[in-house]
Amino acid sequence: MPQDYIPVFMQIVAGILFAVSTLAASVIIGKRGRRTAAKDQPYECGKDPIGPTHSRFSIKFYLVAMLFILFDIEVVFMYPWALVYREMLHNTTPQFGGLFIFYSMFSFIGILFVGYLYALKKKAFDWTHNPTPPVSLIGANQSSITSRLK
Secondary structure (H helix, E strand, C coil): CHHHHHHHHHHHHHHHHHHHHHHHHHHHHCCCCCCCHHHHCCCECCECCCCCCCCCCCHHHHHHHHHHHHHHHHHHHHHHHHHHHHHHHHHCCHHHHHHHHHHHHHHHHHHHHHHHHHHHHCCCCCCCCCCCCCCCCCCHHHHHHHHHHC
């Protein structure tokens, strides 16, 4: 039984040896001297980096990215479903197995469509929409909060 794991062990050893050898080669071959401030400065397409290095992204960027992943998973589930549906149509009668699988996917798409409509209603796809917070964070309430903390 342990001899079955010898190829896996050899693959792990080969990967470690490759990583160590490439790092060692870069240290040996690479130039180590003459570091200047200009060489240590980040390169940004030939321009001098001006301003803060990390800019803040709007939360809308992350919200749209998460919604894209959510709705993209629909396609991931549709391809295996289509394969199973095609094979089920060839192997069974269409009135029993085919209709059940068809309506299960139809309900899946319907639930995702309801989620899409909800996201549209909440203006999750609108980049220009700036929702107002339910409570003002700065203003008259600020003085009452700071007086309670004292």
